[in-house]
Amino acid sequence: MKTFRSYSEVAACIGQEVAVTDWIEVTQAQVNLFADATGDHQWIHTDPQRAAQGPFGTTIAHGFLTLSLLPRFMEAAFAIEGARMGVNYGLNRVRFPAPVPVGSRLRGRLTLAAAEPAPPDGLQMAWEVTVEREGGDKPVCVAEALVRSYGAPAG
Structure with missing residues (x-):
């Protein structure tokens, strides 16, 4: 994990890959819970027998x-010392180039694309996140x- 001591340290990393996370497994139980939470019970996600055909x-996430x-x-990738709060601000682009078969292991590769002040005492960061499937x-x-952080030292 990368730890930043100030917002200026964050901004110094624009254009750089900051972190690659550890692998996490996507399970059928997670997929089923997500289906319950969202109401999306399409068979390709929740019916292993049908999805096998x-x-x-197999089922996919x-x-x-x-x-x-x-x-x-x-x-898992980074922390900003002194920040009292971080919030998801939105997304500019999202694509799903390949499926995630249940049982896959995924990791995130994060590159800082941009950083700018977010008044009154924050920083808005644009992170290019690439989620990879092992193999x-x-x-x-x-x-x-887009992520905003508030309260950390500016310099």
Whole structure:
């Protein structure tokens, strides 16, 4: 994990890959809980027997489940000393270039694309996040995530 001591330290990393997280496994239990939370019970996600006959040969995670892992990857990737609060501000771009078969292991690769002041005492960061599947030849999610941090030292 990368620890920043100030917002100026963060800004000095614009254009750099800051972190690659550890692998996490996506389980059928997670997929089923996500389906319950969102109401998206499409068989490709929740019916292993039917999905075995489908295009991927198994159940796959929802794209939005994969996207919902971004805060987990960010928490594992970096910290800003003194920050009292961080918030998700939005997304500029999101793509799901490849499926996530249940049982896959994923990790996040984070590059800081931009950083600018967020009044009164914050910093808005744009993170290019690439979610990789272990053994996969394409990313499973590519997103530009906007995150705001408040309260850390500016300089």
